Amino acid sequence: MPALRPAPTVALNDGTRIPVIGLGTYMGNPLGRRLESDVGQVEQAVLDAIDIGYRHVDGALLYQNEEEVGRAVRAKIAQGVIKREDMFICTKLWNNSHHPDAVESTCRKSLSNLGLDYVDLYLMHWPVAFRDGDDLKPLGPDGKVLFSHVDILDTWRAMEQLVRKGLTRSIGVSNFNERQLRRLMDHCSIRPVVNQVECHPYLSQAPLLALCQQLGVRVVAYSPFGSPESDWSLGKVDRLLDDPTIAEVGRRHGKTPGQVILRSLVQRGAIPIPKSVTKSRIRENFDIFDFELSAQDMATLEALNKNRRMCPFLEGLGHPEYPF
Ligand SMILES: NC(=O)C1=CN([C@@H]2O[C@H](COP(=O)(O)OP(=O)(O)OC[C@H]3O[C@@H](n4cnc5c(N)ncnc54)[C@H](OP(=O)(O)O)[C@@H]3O)[C@@H](O)[C@H]2O)C=CC1
Ligand SMILES: O=C1CO[C@H](CO)[C@@H](O)[C@@H]1O
Numbered sequence: 001m002p003a004l005r006p007a008p009t010v011a012l013n014d015g016t017r018i019p020v021i022g023l024g025t026y027m028g029n030p031l032g033r034r035l036e037s038d039v040g041q042v043e044q045a046v047l048d049a050i051d052i053g054y055r056h057v058d059g060a061l062l063y064q065n066e067e068e069v070g071r072a073v074r075a076k077i078a079q080g081v082i083k084r085e086d087m088f089i090c091t092k093l094w095n096n097s098h099h100p101d102a103v104e105s106t107c108r109k110s111l112s113n114l115g116l117d118y119v120d121l122y123l124m125h126w127p128v129a130f131r132d133g134d135d136l137k138p139l140g141p142d143g144k145v146l147f148s149h150v151d152i153l154d155t156w157r158a159m160e161q162l163v164r165k166g167l168t169r170s171i172g173v174s175n176f177n178e179r180q181l182r183r184l185m186d187h188c189s190i191r192p193v194v195n196q197v198e199c200h201p202y203l204s205q206a207p208l209l210a211l212c213q214q215l216g217v218r219v220v221a222y223s224p225f226g227s228p229e230s231d232w233s234l235g236k237v238d239r240l241l242d243d244p245t246i247a248e249v250g251r252r253h254g255k256t257p258g259q260v261i262l263r264s265l266v267q268r269g270a271i272p273i274p275k276s277v278t279k280s281r282i283r284e285n286f287d288i289f290d291f292e293l294s295a296q297d298m299a300t301l302e303a304l305n306k307n308r309r310m311c312p313f314l315e316g317l318g319h320p321e322y323p324f
Contacts (some may be wrong), residue, residue: 004053004286010271012193013216016120016169018088020266021286022056023049024222024275026063028230031315032136034064041277046072048279050082052286058196058220058273060092060125061110062136070114089114090121090220092174093159095316096136098129098150103158107167122159122168123196126175127152127323128316137315145315152180152321153187160190172196174222175313177323178211185215196220199270200261202240204305209268221270224261226310245304253291256284263288264301 009017023046027038042065046057050072059069073089076082091114097106107122131138131146138146159171173184174196181195195212199205199221212219223230226240240246246257253260258274262285265272274285293301309324316322 001052001283003051004283005289006053006055007286007289010218012170012218013191014170014193016193018121018194018218018271019054019056020271021054021262021288022058022088022090022220022271022273023054023282024273025057025059025065025069026230026275027065027277028227030231032062032064038065040068043068043072045277045279045282047075049282049286050076050087052279052283054282054286055082055086056088056090056271056273058090058222059114060123061094061097061106061113062092062125066091066110066113067115070116074115084116088120089116090123091119092123092125093155094136095126095128095130096133096138098124098148098152098155099132100150100154100158102132103155104162104165104167107162111167118166119168121170121172121193122162123172123174123194124152124155124159126313126316127173127177127180127321128313128319129155129321144318147319149320152184156184156188160188163190170194172217172220174220175323178208180321180323181211181215181217185217192217194218194220194271196222196273198223198309198311199265199272200224200226200240201243201246201264201301201304202226202306202308203310204302206302206305209270213269219270221265221272223310224265224272224274225258226308230310243304245300249293249297249300252297253293255288255291258285259288260293260297260301263291263293264298267293267298
């Protein structure tokens with residue numbers, strides 16, 4: 001199958017550009033655990049995605065597969081399919097490394113995992129700090145996650161240094177609520193270029209999207225399909241991808257429910273990062289630039305909002321910066 005046309009890119013507030021769709025790489029495992037059966041799947045998915053036309057990959061130290069992402073990207077560079085500068089690679093600082101002294105070494109660890117000398121975007125994964133150390137999920141004797149109380153602004157200042165040192169082109173945040181984002185914007189020297197949050201027709205995030213637009217911060221939409229296979233997903237009862245209204249909109253355009261969801265996010269100015277390790281779906285999810293949803297379609301989809309969060313991040317409950 002021939003490659004599809006590259007996705008359009010949009011400008012970020014620091015002058016760099018981001019492709020409006022990316023490939024997600026979280027395998028749906030419980031926090032910090034990795035299954036043997038997952039090994040190799042993300043590497044193949046990234047190879048397939050690049051052949052199809054993707055130029056944006058969303059990763060994280062937490063996902064424990066940065067090596068696979070990096071191997072695939074480097075293989076495609078070696079084959080001459082892409083150049084490094086064609087790709088937009090994002091990874092994230094996990095919650096156990098918020099202490100300013102840990103930020104640079106943790107970013108360098110991701111770069112070493114990826115086998116790259118810079119990433120395009122480095123995100124603070126959550127506004128919630130866990131106890132510093134190697135443990136991705138440090139637990140106390142009561143089985144609850146151990147927190148620490150590093151100020152978000154201190155972590156951010158250390159992330160700003162990463163831009164100055166050339167380890168990342170841009171920095172941003174993830175899972176920040178309106179208060180946290182406003183406070184950061186008021187105190188930073190380098191502005192966050194994106195806020196990556198859960199966003200799909202059952203959690204439309206209209207107020208947060210409006211605020212981000214006002215502040216010049218792009219929204220990256222995670223779990224665009226409601227993360228149907230994640231262990232924490234509450235979406236098993238009424239799956240977004242089985243919604244009859246979305247299917248009906250899709251029928252009118254000759255498109256699948258997944259394509260309708262992704263297209264609607266792009267038309268709302270968000271940047272979806274659907275995850276798939278299935279080549280046919282990776283292609284299907286990218287094939288959204290040959291149709292347009294009408295204002296009526298968009299209103300129909302907007303009416304599906306239930307403020308239903310599939311990723312409630314219960315591990316962070318009780319921390320003063322728990323965002324929800
Ligand atoms: N910042 C944060 O805190 C978070 C960030 N993320 C990021 O967002 C990405 C996407 O979110 P994620 O939670 O993975 O879930 P998604 O909503 O992207 O759903 C992924 C699931 O949908 C399936 N799927 C993909 N495409 C299709 C299709 N066209 N038709 C039917 N099923 C499909 C996949 O199956 P299969 O792979 O088997 O094809 C997989 O099971 C993550 O991978 C990660 O990169 C996610 C959660 C939190
Ligand atoms: O990116 C993510 C993937 O899933 C995790 C849950 O295990 C989330 O906490 C995290 O934000």
